[in-house]
Amino acid sequence: MNGHGSNWQGKTALITGGVTGIGLGIARAFAAQGMDLVLTYRNQAHRDEAAAWFVANGYAAPRFARLDVTDRAGWAALAAEVGPVHVLVNNAGVSVFGPTDEASHDDYDWIMGVNFGGIANALVAMLPGMKAHGQGGHVVNVASMAAFCAGPQAGIYTASKFAVRGLSESLRYNLAPYGIGVSLMCPGLTRTNAWGSALKRPEGFAGSGFAPVDRAELEAFGQAFELGMDPLEVGEKTLRGISENRFLILTHPDHREDFEEIHAELMAALPDEPIPPGRAEIERLRREANRAAAAGSRIGISDLT
Template sequence: MKDVKGKTAFITGGASGMGLGMAKAFAEAGMKVVISDIRQEALDEALEEFSGTNLAVQAVKLDVTDRDGWVKAVEEAESLFGNIHILALNAGVGITGPMSEASYKDWDFNVQVNIYGVVNGLVTLLPRMKAHGEPSHIVATSSTGGFSAVGSAGLYCTAKFAVAGMMESLATELEGSNIGVSCFFPGPVSTNLGTSTSATRPDHLRNEQQPQEADEAPKGPPPFDTSVFMSKEEVGKRVLRGIERNDLFIMTHPEFTDGIKARNEALLRAQPVEPRNDARAEVVAKFGTLMYNPIYDKQTVLDGPEL
């Protein structure tokens, strides 16, 4: 989607962190931007960052797990700026800890926000994009934990792997249409994911004997140097570039190259070393893109780091 000026973007989890970085990049590129978030106070603070500018940014309150709320929020956004062309499904929560100790409530909170928050956005907005027929783009935030497992964050990785599969399948479905699809895999970014996870967790999904502060980020200085993390502003520019290039995958950190190669090489090594059954392959080929998907061929190498 090369021409984004004048288009309307709707961003979930847009009041802080990566979502706010996207809002800044999109607005500065000439888009009309609607940021949504579950926290009204966070929305108010985010709008303050745009005060005194002539950038077209508005805010609507949205709990991404609320399907009726999605319809209301989108209708409000459309009343402000018209048809929505860019959907950034960015809202998420960071559930950490061993899978062996996770409760149903942990799983439910994780799935409802990190998976169904994306699903609800697609069900609400994708038909509207198809109906208005104008060039559009959908980008969903996965994570580097969406292609490389992290032992201390199994629930989170499960959801982020799901988002990646969802976006790759949607890109395959919409291939040839005027709706582009990207999956965003950010690495370490300066965000408030730890504190926002606790602040937005509803009481009915808290574990018994679990105070509100239990899953907040630890107090005091972090155990590592977060000054080297990427800024939300740079992240926003990288997502914008990915949309303009119609990238299937939007990556941020070259430090994860070895991990990507290791996982894919492991999959290749696990393939049976035996003759191919051509008769079976002929039947399976009729399943569509199960054996080979050409969408991967369209991902090109970035020209350079310039944003």
């Protein structure tokens, strides 16, 4: 299935946080292609609303699984229960803001635990089965444009998305020999309720270093999300990206100026001086190894020197 084309009929997709927002947008796009859906959720009302939408629109009812993505035992049970999975979409996350210099251990542990740890838990639980069934497949790790663009109010969130980006870039080389593609999907502003994450902080992480949540201020911030892209459009672009086996799926054209600035800053920071032949050879071998890995070869440490 690596380089899948468009034959998704009957393939099973597991989407975390699949009953609202971007997760539901992806689920809707997948359902239109005849995919068998497994959607994880936390909120029963959101699960019921999503179930009603699929019934009302004539689609087969998805399978729903209540899951906290930080719960490793829950992941193990889900992996045993759900059967073969062809597409794994790691979408669940929290969007929390506050000045990084004031953050507490609880702030780090909660945000990183969900946004990065939740994906790690999914991979540990689901990849053995995806590799074993031998039919190939695809992993989509949903990050954010924060995987490229940092700012003063979202340091831990940004760190989590940078981490997902780095993990995904390496993982694609590991999974290529199994016919399993990997995509890093980075949406920009989307019409979702992600802005309300700070209102759902678990009691176990109550010791925040950030100022207490001002609900009125947060709701005013949430109005910006109403200007965002329709989640279904994000879902359709995600489906197109994995059908083309693209590693990087950027759904919004809004960030060209940012990328141009980042590129210019990187190039300007490189010293303009000769590279010793020995070092140049090591980097050449690294690049060759990466190209071979992307083509399906298994790479060991000995291939790098």
